[in-house]
Structure formats: structure tokens, C-alpha cells
Amino acid sequence: MTDQHKAPAPDPADFLAVDRSLTSEERDIRDAVRAFADAELAPNVAEWFEAGTIPDPRGLAKRFGELGVFGMHLQGYGCAGAGAVSYGLACRELEAVDSGLRSFVSVQGSLAMTAIHKFGSEEQKQEWLPRMAAGEAIGCFGLTEPDSGSDPGSMRTRARRDGTDWVLDGTKMWITNGSVADVAVVWAATDEGIRGFLVPAGTPGFTANTVHHKLSLRASITSELVLDGVRLPAEALLPGSKGLGSPLSCLNEARFGIVWGAAGAARACYAAALDYAGTREQFGRPIGAFQLTQRKLADMVVDVNQAGLTALQIGRLKDDGACHHNHVSFGKFANVAAAQRVARTARSVHGANGITLEYPVIRHMVNLETVATYEGTEEIHALSIGQAVTGVSAFR
Template sequence: MSEPRKAAAPDPHDFLAVDGTLSPEERDIRDTVRDFAARELVPRVADWFDAGTIPDPRGLAKSFGDLGVFGMHLEGYGCAGAGAVAYGLACRELEAADSGLRSFVSVQGSLAMAAIHKFGSEKQKADWLPRMAAGEAIGCFGLTEPDSGSDPGSMRTRARRDGSNWVLDGTKMWITNGSIADVAVVWAATDDGIRGFLVPAGTPGFTANVVHRKLSLRASITAELVLEGVRLPADALLPGSRGLGSPLSCLNEARYGIVWGAAGAARACYEAARDYALTREQFGSPIAAFQLTQRKLADMLVDVNQSALTALQIGRLKDRGDCHRDQVSFGKFANVAAAQRVARTARSVHGANGITLEYPVLRHMLNLETVATYEGTEEIHALSLGQAVTGISAFR
């Protein structure tokens, strides 16, 4: 009887060999985005975070377009038509650099472009999607309002008919890329329910005001959109949009990217803490030799690998067409909470050094406070999961 093969020691960077199950194409996409992030994003993002902006957003958009990540999961119109896992891997590698940078890509591809792709006319798709995929045009997604976050159905933005035109009035808040967008997808209540409209930048009555003094997602551009008597032609309406389900379906696509992105942020914090613990010496030994530090590393290791497994399983379900929105809620709820735990623990491993931008951990920790809130707060996803397993809605 032959001796059983001895298993290789686990890789500290992929302890459960999650990435070992990827296809060659998926590994190529992972490596391409990871290399881009290491070369173009990681060396600069701390400065961008410190400055509270992206100095050259159009240049970055063009770089993302050249990389092929804008709308990469969409079919046609210059989009790559990649699978869900491949798109998720791109989100993971981008958020390992910074949540704000992954958000730039998600808002462009999974919100603005996806809305046009799902609900737009053929002319709207042909006019906007190829340029957006190439990073030559930037889009934003106007759903959230100052008084309407978790309950978007209570929005106050209104669109009324005036002859053959539409006239929009209202305010949207916390809009990523809002002040740099060439086109805004704006959701408004009409006599026929909630509908989507394409509002080009420069339309009279439409202004975008940058939100300053943020303490989270600082390497990102956030704006308030104000619409005062904005007059649009009839063909500005997204003809396929019908009711609140239309924008919510786009949010689910962006939320799926967060499932993977949070896993990337967690991995980056764990790896930073492991590297630091192996090189930082106290009492004559690296702090990695101390029991309390090893326990922290073990806790982080479990969260990081369980997050990776969760993201991959949801991605595989999505690629098969078997992914329910509640499963995406599960992933967002679980992975963001895990990433927050990892970031806090990693910050403690770094000690006083952990509060500086010389290390990524507090930057990720602060970003994750926003990630826990947008695309559905932690509480909303908890209630979604509660309804899924009991059949009882606790929302109202």
C-alpha cells in the first residue's frame, strides 16, 4: 500500500487555496488587475486619501478603461462580457488598494452603465456605453437623497411632463463621481411611478456640489446633485425603467462587487499586519512571536479566508444564474463585518504606527465605515436576511 501524499503547508496569503480553484482566464484577470493596482494605485492612494480627492480623475478613468474594468461584466457596446467571478476578482484587487477606487469602478460599471444597459434605448446604449467602457465618459447614479437613504421609495425628486419634455426638480446626495460625471442617471418619481432619466452635465438647472471634509472614502469624489427645473427631451427617459425595482436591481449588481471588495480590503489589512508583526521587534523578539499577536493573526486569517470563500461561492452561483439577491445581501453583510474586524485588529497590531498613512490599515478601517453604510446599511441587510429565513418582513 502506497504512502498517502503529504499535503503542502498552507500559503499564509491564501490559506484555504481559494484562488487555486480559479480558471486560467480568471487568474489572468486577477493578476492583471493586481499588477495594475500595485503599479499605478498603491503608490499614490495614500496621498490621494490625504488630499481628500483624486487629482486627475479623467486620467484615472482612461486608465481604468484601458484596463477593461468598466462594465466588464456587461455584454456588447465595448464591454468585455466577463463572468461574475472575474468581475468580482477585479473588485477584490481594486479594493485591496482602496475602497474609493473600487467604488469609482462600481459606480461607473454596475450602476450608471448597468442602468443604461438594462433599461436604455438602443440609441442611449450606443451613445454612452462604448465611451463609458473606454473611460472617455464618466457616469454617476442619483438615487439617494438627503432625507431618503434606506427608504428610496420615499424620494422627493419629481419628474413631470411638460408637453413632449420632462422637467425634473429635486436633490440627490452622496453621489460618487457626481461632480465629474458627463452624465447622471437620475431616478425620479412620476405619475407612472419611479423612472430613470439621463441628465447630461451642463444641462441648465443641473448642478453638482462637491462634498468636502469627509473622513472616509477620501480617495474618491462625492457630490450633491441639485435639479432645479431641469428640462429634458422625451428621449432622456430610460424607457425600460419601471418602478423602484429598476434602480434596486442596479444596486444589487454594485453590492455584489462589495462582497468581493470587502474581502480585498480585509486581505490587505491582514497582510500588512502579518508583515509588520514579523519585522517589528519588542523585548528582543518580533511581535509575531508573542501569543496575543498570534491570536490576532489567527482571527484575521479566518475572517479573510471565510470572506474569500463566501465571495467565490456567491460568484459561482451568479455565473450559473442561480444567485438570489438575498444571497448577495448575505455576502455584503458578512464580508463587510469581517473586513471591519480585520482592519481594527490589524490597526492594533501596528500600534501607534497604525494611525499613520505610512501603513494602509487605518485608511481601510475608515473606508469600511462607508462601505458598511452604502448599497444598503448593515441593518437593512440584517432585516433582509431575517425576512429571507422567516418569511416575515420587519421593514414596516
């Protein structure tokens, strides 16, 4: 083989050329979201993280709506109808900036909007989905409770019939966007099983309290929802919701976004470490010239690229209609763990500088502790995979 036919050297930023197999449309979406994230999110996220909030969530929601990422995988009602890989790429680029910002989009589109799209009446869809897609209305998804996390079937929130109305009582916890939402999708136990309800903000008996003193996912609004005798008309019920499978199917959509988002967080940490290793000098040379640092970079680039390949394969399966929820469990389990390893290693490459918000690594590192817990803990997804390969459930 002559020199002119040799393959080019690997690109450090995409070592296995994962993005080479993207379609032109997928590349356009990747580039548009990346440009938006670099211009409007990255310059502000450290300040938002330090402040422990998003200062203008409604303004940000409108910008996300203009970008077209809210419910972008849904069909109709002002949604883009994009493919799974395209949606995944958007999540990757957003979480490369911050997990909290990807959560904003995931909760709006993959949880609240998906629940209405899948289980809502035509009237509910027409009322909420176009406004939510445009970022003119914000939604949240109330499933988790203070004493019911990994076992949502044990929820204590109840909905009882009173004439033609429903009356809801209970508490939901760790609800992203809860205190700024215009509508909450609330899941409650009824005599007919678990059902979903649309609870508009301002409904008497419904309050949303912002959770403070978080040390992770700080550039995100997290809330407690309290329902005290909340009376809703019959049409507040999501008529297609039946049983625990309904909210879990929405969670699977959001978990798919995490598969991609974690790959983005890992990429950002690796990129920061690679740049730092080339510019930080000790003992008269860049630290990237030392064997131990090169081993760290090698470990990181392997994790980053394997996470990217995992996300892409699961995305292709989803676009082909062949993605089982165990595939998504595999992706969340593998990619979040990989991202955590990369973030910790990148922090060590940065030394003491790695604990400051001047660099993104400590922010990603602590955010990923939450990502490993929400929408199915590492342990739950391990058991999901274990059940898939053995045929035996170890959950109970």
C-alpha cells in the same frame, strides 16, 4: 502515508487555497488587475486619501478603460462580457488598494452603465456605453437623497411632464463621481411611478457640488446633485425603467462588487499586519512570536478566508444564474463585518504606527465605515436575510 504524499503547508497569503479553483482566464484577470493596482494605484493612494480627492479622475478613467474593468460584466457596446467571478476578482484587487477606487469602477460599471444597459433605448446605449467602457465618459447614479437613504421609495425628486418634455426638481446626495460625471442617471418619482432619466452635465438647472470634509472614502469624489427645473427631452427617459425595482436591481450589481471588494480590503489589512508582526521587535523578539499577536493573526486569517469563500460561492451562483438578491445581502453583511474586524485588529497589531498613512490599515478601517453604510446598511441587509429565512418582512 509517506512524507512525499503529504499535502503542502497552507500558504499564509491564501490559507484555504481559495484561488486554487479559479479558471485560467479568471487568474489572468486577477493578475492583470493586481499588477495595475500595485503599479499605478498603490504608490499614490495614500497621497490621494490625504488630499481628499483623486487629482486626475479623467486620466484614471481612461486607464481603467484601457484595463477593461468598466462594465466588464456587461455584453456588447465595447464591454468585455466577463463572468461574475472575474468581475468580482477585479473588485477585490482594486479594493485591496482602496475602497474609493473600487467605488469609482463600481459606480461607473455596475450602476450607471448597468442602468443604461438594462433600461436604456438602443440609441442611449450606442451613445453612452462604448464611451463609458473606454473611460472616455464618466457616469454617476443619482438615487440617494438627503432625507431618503435606506427608504429610496420616499424620494422627493419629482419628474413631471410638460408637453413632450420632462421637468425634474430635487436633490440627490452622496453621489460618487457626481461633479466629474458627463452624464447622471437620475431616479425620480412620476405619476407613472419611479423612472430613470439621463441628465447630461451642463444641462440648464443641473449642478453638481463636491462634498468636502469627509473622513472616510477620501480617495473618491462625492457630490450633491441639484435639479432645479431641469428640462429634458422625451428621449432622456430610460424607457425600460419601471418602479423602484429598476434602481434596486442596479444596486444589487454594485453590492456584488462590494462582497468581493470587502474581501480585498480584509486581505490587505491582514497582509500588512502579518508583515509588521514579523519585523517589529519588542522585548527582544518579533511581536509575531507572542501568543496574543498570534491569536489576532489567527482571527484575521479565518475572517479573510471565510470572506473569500463567501465571495467565490456567490460569484459561482451568479455565473450559474442562481444568485438571489438575498445571497448578495448575505455576502455584503458578512464580508463587510469581517473586513471591519480584520481592519481594527490589524490596526492594533501596528500600535501607534497603525494610525499613520505609512501603513494601509487606518485608511481601510475608516473606508469600511462607509462601505458598511452605502448600498444597503448593515441593518437593512440583516433584515433582508431575516425576511429570507422567516418569510416575514420587518421593514415596515
